[in-house]
Amino acid sequence: MKATLNPYNPGAGVPPPELAGRDDLIESARVAVVRAKTGRPAKSALMLGLRGVGKTVLLNHFEAIAETEGCQTALLEIDPDKPLAQQLAPQLQHILHRLDRIKKAGADMQKAFGSLRAFAAMFKATVGDVDFGFVAPAATGDLAIDLTDLFVAIAEAAKKRDTAIVLLIDEIQYVQKGDLSALIMALHKISQRQLPLLLFGAGLPQLAKLAGDAKSYAERLFDYPPIGPLSAEGARQALAEPAAREGVKYSKEAIDYIIDQTGGYPFFLQVWGAHCWETAAKSPITLTDAKQASIAAVEALDEGIFKVRLARLTERQKAYARAMAEFGPEPVNSSDVANAMNLSLSQAAPIRDELIKKGMAYSPERGLIGFTVPKFDEYLRRQPSGKSKRPTKS
Ligand SMILES: Nc1ncnc2c1ncn2[C@@H]1O[C@H](COP(=O)(O)OP(=O)(O)OP(=O)(O)O)[C@@H](O)[C@H]1O
Numbered sequence: 001m002k003a004t005l006n007p008y009n010p011g012a013g014v015p016p017p018e019l020a021g022r023d024d025l026i027e028s029a030r031v032a033v034v035r036a037k038t039g040r041p042a043k044s045a046l047m048l049g050l051r052g053v054g055k056t057v058l059l060n061h062f063e064a065i066a067e068t069e070g071c072q073t074a075l076l077e078i079d080p081d082k083p084l085a086q087q088l089a090p091q092l093q094h095i096l097h098r099l100d101r102i103k104k105a106g107a108d109m110q111k112a113f114g115s116l117r118a119f120a121a122m123f124k125a126t127v128g129d130v131d132f133g134f135v136a137p138a139a140t141g142d143l144a145i146d147l148t149d150l151f152v153a154i155a156e157a158a159k160k161r162d163t164a165i166v167l168l169i170d171e172i173q174y175v176q177k178g179d180l181s182a183l184i185m186a187l188h189k190i191s192q193r194q195l196p197l198l199l200f201g202a203g204l205p206q207l208a209k210l211a212g213d214a215k216s217y218a219e220r221l222f223d224y225p226p227i228g229p230l231s232a233e234g235a236r237q238a239l240a241e242p243a244a245r246e247g248v249k250y251s252k253e254a255i256d257y258i259i260d261q262t263g264g265y266p267f268f269l270q271v272w273g274a275h276c277w278e279t280a281a282k283s284p285i286t287l288t289d290a291k292q293a294s295i296a297a298v299e300a301l302d303e304g305i306f307k308v309r310l311a312r313l314t315e316r317q318k319a320y321a322r323a324m325a326e327f328g329p330e331p332v333n334s335s336d337v338a339n340a341m342n343l344s345l346s347q348a349a350p351i352r353d354e355l356i357k358k359g360m361a362y363s364p365e366r367g368l369i370g371f372t373v374p375k376f377d378e379y380l381r382r383q384p385s386g387k388s389k390r391p392t393k394s
């Protein structure tokens with residue numbers, strides 16, 4: 001079949017040809033946005049899921065919805081090496097300029113700009129071209145207080161202009177601990193004052209725990225929709241619809257086989273779909289095509305993302321990951337991993353923490369550790385250096 005017509009789009013944050021199986025999530029986001037814009041209480045949401053489940057795609061989609069509904073948006077991906085204030089300030093400035101364009105000046109705008117200027121100076125953030133060299137009296141240097149003031153000033157200006165602010169933050173698990181608690185406190189104030197400012201965040205599953213540790217009321221402040229693999233029906237749509245638009249069908253056996261091989265993970269569905277398209281000579285794509293494509297897909301993943309991810313690890317991190325992989329795909333007790341490596345818990349814990357920091361692993365609950373990339377365990381077990389026998393869980 002023609003490579004030029006291959007509809008699938010495996011990648012990071014790239015729009016899929018069919019955004020399948022997420023209708024309920026999208027509708028809840030739309031409802032929250034419209035409620036915020038019309039001055040009604042609305043809940044911020046943190047979407048949690050493993051690598052490649054489609055979190056970034058959803059954030060982009062929510063941004064488009066918010067823009068269509070007439071909100072002012074800012075989307076940022078957290079850089080783990082930078083303080084949150086420096087990453088937020090330029091985005092908030094952009095929003096303020098947009099609010100200013102809706103309705104000029106006024107005391108509220110002056111207050112908001114002044115608040116931003118003081119904030120930027122205090123936290124050494126570059127705003128536009130100007131690096132403010134002075135500290136305006138309004139900023140205290142306590143991020144929780146200053147970010148709250150800034151959010152309130154901006155949200156009040158938005159309210160006066162009958163619009164809402166929608167912040168979209170990707171990789172939010174990388175926000176530094178103190179910054180995360182400041183962000184949560186600022187949003188808490190916004191929610192108490194019923195001001196039109198919403199946050200949609202996306203991150204790895206440890207985020208719920210991080211947010212809860214930072215502020216215990218975080219559980220009530222946010223919705224935490226889990227973003228997982230697609231249902232069988234969603235996965236079928238993700239594969240079949242894009243092909244159907246090019247006049248190509250799949251046999252039912254082929255679809256079932258791909259769903260089984262990919263576990264319904266959106267990134268894998270795109271990879272498998274693309275390889276099926278390359279493999280099959282004509283429509284319909286058969287089980288034989290799917291099996292052959294599956295071999296090519298696994299090879300491509302091994303040589304592509306898996307190999308690169310493994311190469312980012314130090315030797316002792318690799319050893320830890322290999323030991324984890326022997327237990328299979330589900331999160332495992334970190335004491336079992338330590339035992340398998342003949343290390344004490346306190347010797348193994350720093351290595352586990354390094355893997356978490358690198359975004360390779362996450363802890364769904366205390367004591368458990370799992371891979372953030374689905375199928376990474378299988379890859380490690382396929383490697384010659386990995387042991388072949390699976391130890392039993394204690
Ligand atoms: N609902 C969906 N249906 C079909 N394909 C999807 C869907 N959501 C995402 N995809 C595809 O899956 C791939 C991964 O999406 P995305 O980058 O948004 O995942 P992610 O959760 O942000 O991953 P990461 O944690 O690595 O950033 C992309 O190729 C995207 O087009």
Ligand SMILES: [Mg+2]
Binds near residue numbers: 057
């Ligand atoms: Mg992403």
